[in-house]
Amino acid sequence: MxxxxxxxxxxxxxxxxxxxxxxxxxxxxxxxxxxxxxxxxxxxxxxxxxxxxxxxxxxxxxxxxxxxxxxxxxxxxxxxxxxxxxxxxxxxxxxxxxxxxxxxxxxxxxxxxxxxYPERLGAIGAKNAMLGGDIRAIADIAQNLQLVELTVTANSPTQGYTISEVQLPANARLLAIAKRGESIGLPDPDLSLEVGDRLVVLADFDVLEDVRQIVVGPEDAILSASE
Amino acid sequence: MVTVYVMIKANTGEADRLRREIEELDGVDRAYIVAGDVDIVVRARLESTADVKDLVADGMHAISGVADTSTYIAMG
The missing domain is CATH 3.40.50.720 (NAD(P)-binding Rossmann-like Domain)
Incomplete structure (x- = not known):
């Protein structure tokens, strides 16, 4: 072209x-x-x-x-x-x-x-780098809405539960999931979550931290686990 | 009679609300949403230059979302 x-x-x-x-x-x-x-x-x-x-x-x-x-x-x-x-x-x-x-x-x-708006794209990249590997912003859909990919860790409270049992905040939706090392697909409600699984969630900025706590696990636990 | 043009820089995406609230101010004839480094251009017709302060400083700057204004008084 x-x-x-x-x-x-x-x-x-x-x-x-x-x-x-x-x-x-x-x-x-x-x-x-x-x-x-x-x-x-x-x-x-x-x-x-x-x-x-x-x-x-x-x-x-x-x-x-x-x-x-x-x-x-x-x-x-x-x-x-x-x-x-x-x-x-x-x-x-x-x-x-x-x-x-x-x-x-x-x-x-x-x-x-x-x-x-190049600054927004730059900010997503910078934020991803600062947050580390467990949460990755894919796109800002709107000013308050973000598409993120989260990885289930050993400290995740959802680990071992099935997708239908996972309760995300009201302003968040699970859109897709990938089992560890597999490609991403639509969520099967009976699938159980294990370490290394990746979840793609559409969430309001206000509940992003809650989603992170639920899927990735509490931040202090991550820190102590990596020490 | 004085004709003034006011260029408004906003800090909100609610251009419709801004335009509506600006058009309600006394003396404002028309407000346009424009492309470029300002967001709204206003034309107002006032009794005297003393009314300019009332319109711009008291009226426009009291509206939430108005970040900055530049005022031009028509001479000819």
Missing amino acids: RFVIIGAGRVGLRTARVLQEEGHDVVLVERNQGRVERARRGGFSVIEGDGSREQVLESAGIDRADALGALTSDLNVNFAACLIGKHHGCRTVMRIDEDYREDIYRRYAEQVDEIV
């Missing part, structure tokens, strides 16, 4: 790299000369110019592109680029700078197909 990406900063360049490595055609648009040169040295095709101008996007091949990623840190440039991209029949992805704006753009910006 063909993609046009506005902005060759950290977000734009990294996205371009991933797409290019997967065999897609990518053209970057960047107005800062230093960044243009850096991206060219990195093997990317770059148009130097303002990505909020139609002429510039046309020279980047917007007419033939499947999607446009407006990934600069400037919201005005990003939105203008999406307007132009939509006009040329592209799927449009816009980077936003603050999370409260996600709802506003989803609701009102018809020219924007998808919103990305």
Whole structure:
């Protein structure tokens, strides 16, 4: 597929790299000369110019592109680029700078197909690393709703119980389970939980810690077990 | 008569509520939810420049979700 990406900063360049490595055609648009040169040295095709101008996007091949990623840190440039991209029949992805704006753009910006907030994704990664191996955030579904994968430990109070016996908080649902070393599937209510089993749960942020206590076990117990 | 434009930066995703509460303020003619580095642009028609403070400092800043405002008074 063909993609046009506005902005060759950290977000734009990294996205371009991933797409290019997967065999897609990518053209970057960047107005800062230093960044243009850096991206060219990195093997990317770059148009130097303002990505909020139609002429510039046309020279980047917007007419033939499947999607446009407006990934600069400037919201005005990003939105203008999406307007132009939509006009040329592209799927449009816009980077936003603050999370409260996600709802506003989803609701009102018809020219924007998808919103990305890179800081949120970065925070999920950082949180996973800090929490350690027993709980892993898969995605933020909404501001208050998170999809997490938890691993049953030796300290887990649910160990030995069947899935139908496990009581999760009201704002949490068990979606899938994988027995130790096996691939993930829909939960069978008669399956019993053993150390190393992985559970995928959709939970409200408010009950995330409760879910962790139930599935993984109390934190102090984990610490003393690892000492 | 004074015409003023106020650019509002929010800190909430509840743009509909903000717009509704802003449009209820005395003198506000129209409020638009906009794309870009501000979230709402308001046009107001006031009796005098003294009313600007009442509208912006007392009215808009009292609304929960209004983070920052910039006011422009039309000259011509």
